[in-house]
Amino acid sequence: MDVITRKKTLVKEFSPMLEKNSSLFRLWIGALVAIILVGLYAFVLQVINGHEITGMRDNVVWGIYIINFIFFVGISYSGAFIAGILHFFETPWKNSVLRIVEITTILSIIVGPIFILLCIGRLDRLHYLFIYPRIQSPITWDIIAILTDIIGCFIYLYLTFIPDLAILRDSKELKVPEWRKKLYTFLAIGYQDTPTQRKRLHKIIKTMSAMIIAMAIVAYTVLAWIFSLTLQPGWNSSIFAPYFIIAGLYSGVGVIIIAMYLIRKIFKLEKHIKKSHFIGAGIFLLVLALLFGYFTFSEYFARWFSHKTTDNQLLDTMFNNYFWEFIFANYIGVIIPIIILFFKKLRTIKLITFAAVIAVLGLWLNRYLIVVPTLETPYLPIQDTRPEFIYYTATWIEWALSFAGIAAFFLFFTLLIKFIPIIPMSGIIEQEFASRNKKDKIAENQE
Amino acid sequence: MERYLKKYTLITSFIAAILFCNHAVAQENEADNYKMAFSFRTEKNNDNARVLEANFIGRNKNDKKDILPIFGAEIKFFNILNDDEVLLGTSKTTNKGIAQLIIPENHNYLIDPEGNINLIARFEATEYIEEESEEIIVKNLHLELIFTEVDSVKTVLIKAFTLDSLGIETPAEEVDFIVFIKTMLSKMPIIEGTIENGEFEFEFPADFPGDKNGDLTVSAQVEDHDEYASVTQEKTVNWGVFSKEIKKGKNTLWSAVAPIWMYTVLTIMLVGVWANYLYTIVHLFKIKKEGDQLKQTDES
Structure with missing residues (x-):
């Protein structure tokens, strides 16, 4: 089969994904748009009333917005890292997962920074960050890093x-x-x-x-420094940057596995996204789970061993007020994926995806435990104040905006894979021709 | 049970006797296994009070590592002269085997014509432990620390002398000493020397910071001297010097301008990344140009 014919067959194979809009698809889009609209309504309320209608107060000035920001940006960096590695080292099975990774990367880096904007009390002063930047401030470094990274x-x-x-431009059969x-x-x-x-x-490329x-x-690293360069208990740690990178990779690989599972299931791409891809990603997730567990243990152990009053208070808060969150984030979120991915017999597609779901949920909670308990344990406690000024609970406004962010991620993902095939057609052709050339060379050598 | 006990009264009595006897024998045997060591020392403190200290321990004859402090033993301390014996006081040994008695500065000791004070620590014999006694003959050494500052040179004069019955000073000879500075956790030695003709003078180092008021506690110590035993004297002097000027850190969050290295690193990184973007865009234009040329060729 020549290249032109192969291109035509591939367009034919993927055209249903690009052309047809089923009622289920419309319903899915409608649901996502509805969630986003609720989020927009919450945003309008927040702009009108200020942060008073969120759970953020004097002590806990960062809530689930910043947690979502770190989480999404972590996924993006992880995706960028994995995509870069797959491309740079020309991994043979890269083609089936590469576009999922790339789209996840770009959408996370678009959605993530929106949450940081929601944290800003005076959005009307946002441009001050660009007019009066302070090069000494890690926040400025982060803005520069994120903008450069997005581009x-x-x-x-x-x-x-x-x-x-x-290929799509040249395809006359494509009905779009x-x-x-x-x-x-x-x-x-x-x-x-x-x-x-x-x-x-x-x-x-x-x-x-x-x-x-x-x-x-x-x-x-710069994002991790926003925390670790602050003299707050639980943040001021020299291993925060590598810890963040490992944690970001861990959540990123988890999200990619979930995306692979959903796309494979919905678009029936079993031919392209095989079990071997899941096992490869699963083993990578296992290595990251071990590393993440190791970093988490080192971090908390050093904190406990230091006997610093504020660190001990923080650990007390963790083990009393956030006991189950702590157990899920740092025990279940690490041990369950390790158990599933360690044993060969347990490495089925469904179980690997389940391990990824546990890892992603654990990582989100891990971020929550990094941000909120620290802010609830300040160096200077506020005397005679209402508990809601010290302790943080997210309001429906924050949850609505968080789900709107997640919905936006899914919406953009869905629209993008309606625009371009999720499995790169050019990559399939390249791979086929490369293996054919290899076979021809072997045959020539045998003759 | 009772019936059996009565029946076997003789056997019961025998067993009971063995049990009690065995206990007594064991105690006796325990004391026999140990060789008693009794030592006695005295030290004159900086407030001129004298500490009398007896150390009473038992050493296992078979196992030298097994040392047993004698706890609760009553030690009597005496001051004797010829046939006169004056009880200074009694003290019981602690769980470390140490009994201490502090004699205040103004106590009148029995002193022989040569100025010697004869002290005895005595443990009187019990059922299991024999009498122990140790004697010390010591002269009452007076140590004085005199601080002078002439032309910014800080000098310390250590004077050591004894007093006779008329209060006349006799300079001490051949007395080894160490001078320390008291620090937060320990003592820091600054000079060692020998007092000749009752005096020793040295220049005080000028680089000790002292406490928050600049005060330093200087301590002179004579340790286990044959004639004078241990003597300590200390004095506080305002000679502390803050040799290091406290400099304000330049790395401040509120500084108007960032350090140059920060601008340099940031510029290098951004130029590197953006140059790569530019390189990519230039290549994209080249791809486009080639595509346009191909299109024109196809059309023509």
Whole structure:
């Protein structure tokens, strides 16, 4: 089969995903839009009334918004890291998972920073951050890192889309609206898959993949420094940066496994996303679970052993007020995935996905335990004050906006995979031709 | 049970006798296994009070590592001269085997014409332990610390002398001493020397910070001297010097400008990343250009 014919068969195979909008799909989109609208209503209320209608007060100035921010940004950096590694080292099975990873990366880095905006009490002064930046402040470093990372991720994602956009542009059988055809043509920038164009594209994708690995490490380190450079009990730790990177990777791989499972199930892509992909990702998740467990133990053990009054108070808060959260985040969230992924017999697709769900939930709670109990244990306790000024409970406004963020992530994901196939067609062709060439070479050598 | 006990009264009595006897024998045997060691020392403190200290322990004859302090033994301390014996006081040994008695500064000791004070610590014999006694002959050494500062040179003069019955000072000879500075947790030695002709003078180091008021506690100590036993004298002097000026840290959160290295690192990193983006965009334009050329060729 020649390249043109193969391209046609692949477009035919993936066209139902791009063309048809089933009633279930519409219902799904409708539900997501409804959640986002509720979130927008909550946002309007928050802007009108201020942070008074959230659970954030004098002590706990950061709530679940910042937790969602760290969580999403962690997933993004993790995705960028994994995508970079898969591309840079030209992993053979990368094609089936790469686009899922890339889309997760870009959407997380779009959704995540929105939560940081929700934390700002005076949004009308947001531009001050850019007009009067303080280079000494880790917040400024984080803004620079995130903006640079968003642009880098966009460029990288776009580069990997180009060959598929060209295939879709050239496909006359694809029944999509005219505006989409025009958009494919515009975004494909005249890519014809000539040897020069292919070589050039491969070269810049490889450079960008190396760049985004470095950027992911730097940006997530800067985010960890926002905490660790603050002299707060529970935050001022020298291992926070590597700990954040490992935790980010752990949650990121978990989200990717869940996404792989859902996409495989919904679009019936068993042919492309195989059990071997799940086992590979599962083993990676196992290694990360072990590392995450090790870092978590080191962090809390050093804190406990230091005998510092404030650290002991923090640990008391953890073990009394947040006992079950602590157990889930740091025991169940680590041990269950390790048990499932350690034993070969337990490594089924469903169980690996279940381990990933546990890991992701555990990681979200881990972030909660990093942020909230520390802020509830300040150096200077406020005397004679109402408990709600010291202790934090998220209000429906915060939950509505959090779910709106998650819904936005799913909505954009769904829309993106309606725009471009979730399995890169160009990658499949490349892989097939590469294995054919390899076979031909072996045959030639045998002759 | 009772019936059996009556029936076997003889046997019961025998067993009871053995049990009680055995206990007594065991105690006796225990004391026999140990060799008693009794020591006695005296030290004159900086408030001129004299501490009399007796140490009473038992050493296992078979196992030298097994040392048993004698607890609760009554030690009597005497001051004797010829046939006169004056009881200074009694003290019981602690669980470490130490009995102490503090004699205040103004106590009138029996002193021989040469100025010697004869002291005895005595443990009187009990059923199991024999009498122990130790004697010390000591002269009452007076130590004085005199601090002078001439032309910013800080000098310490240590004077050591004894007093006869008429109150005339006799300078001490060949007395080894150590001078310490008292620190928060321990003592820091600053000089060791020998007092000749009743005096020793040395220049005081000028780089001790002292406490928050600049006070230093200087302590001179004579340890286990043949004639004078142990003597300590200490005095506080305002000679502390803060040699280090407290400098304000430049790394402040509120400084107007960030350090240059921060600008440099940030610039290098951003230029590196953005140059790469630019490189990528340039290549994208080249791809587009080639695509446009191909399109034009196809159309023509």
